[in-house]
Amino acid sequence: MENKLVMTIVLYQSEFSKTPSYAYIKKVISEKKSAYLFIYDNSQxxxxxxxxxxxxxxxxxDGANPGLAKAYNAGGRYLREVHGDLMLLLDQDTLLDESYLETLLGLPLDKGVxxxxxIVSSHGRQISPVFSDKYVGRKSEFPKPGIYxxxxxxxxxxxxxxxATLSSIGSFNLDFPLDFLDHWLFWKIHQLDKTISVLDHHLVHDLSVLDYRAINSKRYESIISGETxxxxxxxxxxxxxxRKHLLLRTVKQFLRVKNRKIWRRTYLEYRSLMKGK
Incomplete structure (x- = not known):
């Protein structure tokens, strides 16, 4: 018997039909009765x-564009309505591999997971998942497929x-409407003493926040506020x-990022945290 899978995809100023995985999602949704799709559109x-x-x-x-947390909470309610087993979180910029959804539908579920x-890559390099027992940065190590x-x-x-995980969490934290919601989510899962299963599937995702030179000041404000x-x-x-990382980042941004508001904002955050120590 297949798992009931709810794909929750969040859109922003993007046509659903032009998302990278549209054709694959359309095929699975049309052919599999146990596959469901929940679309939360934050576009204007x-x-x-x-x-x-x-x-x-x-x-x-939702033209108010509340971000991810509210959208995922709505997806969780839909999951309960259809009595689903699994909720897959998706971004409009993610390209699924051609067997990922089929694997999820037939996945033997483990109560401890x-x-x-x-495994997710962006611009030719792996970005996720990472070991997070230490501060997550460019020197973080990547796990291989397995249960951790x-x-x-x-x-x-x-x-x-x-x-079961969604029930234990209760809801996605609205204090993280967009950035660092993922950090909070996996921190919360660890608090529940649950393991993480890394699947042998490779997805491609366009993660623009990897390069501070490509981030506008408004988005960077969301990132640094979420971090702190x-x-x-x-x-x-x-x-x-x-706090130490913010000072190092300030120096790197000063040397490499043309938008001077970025490094100044980082330094202000550093000074603020130093005053409050």
Whole structure:
């Protein structure tokens, strides 16, 4: 018997039909009765697509653009409505491999596993998952496929959460509407003493925040605010490392990033945390 899988994809100013995995998702949704699709559209204007009229598809438009956490909470409610087993988190910029969904539908579920995650690459290099027992940075190490009790962190897109995990978490933390929601999620799963299963599937994701030269000031404000909140309130053991990292990042940004507002914002955050130590 196949798992009931709910794919929750969040859109922003992008046509669903032009997302990288559209054709693959369309095929699975059309052929598999146990596959469901929940689309939360944060775009300014609502859109239409032939898939939106299928019985196992739900489309929600929210022009207020509240980010990811609210969208995932709505996806969780839909999962409960259809009595689903797994929720797959997806970003509009993620390209699924051609067997990932079939694997999830037939996956033997383990009660001890809090999340199933793929191996994700961006611009030719692996970015997720990473071991997160230490401060996550460019020197972080990557796990191979397998089940881990050690702390791991994976980006949201591609992550698969069993219904039991979602029930234990309660809801996605609205204090992280966009950035660092993934860090909070896997921190929370670790607090539940759940393992993480790294699947032998490779996804490609366009992660623009890898390069500070390509980030505008508004998005960077979201990133740095999410970082500080996470390390001050949740993963507190790494707060000192975070503060030190901000100073190092300030120097690198000063030398490499043309947008001077970026390095100044980092330095202001560093000074703020030093005053409050």
């Amino acid at each position: 204007n609502a859109q239409d697509d032939e898939l939106f009229y299928l019985e196992n598809v739900c489309y929600v438009h 809090g999340a199933y995650v793929p 009790s050690e702390r791991l962190m994976s980006i949201n897109s591609g992550t698969v959460l069993p219904t 909140l996470f390390y001050k309130k949740y993963d507190q053991d790494k707060f000192y490392n975070h």
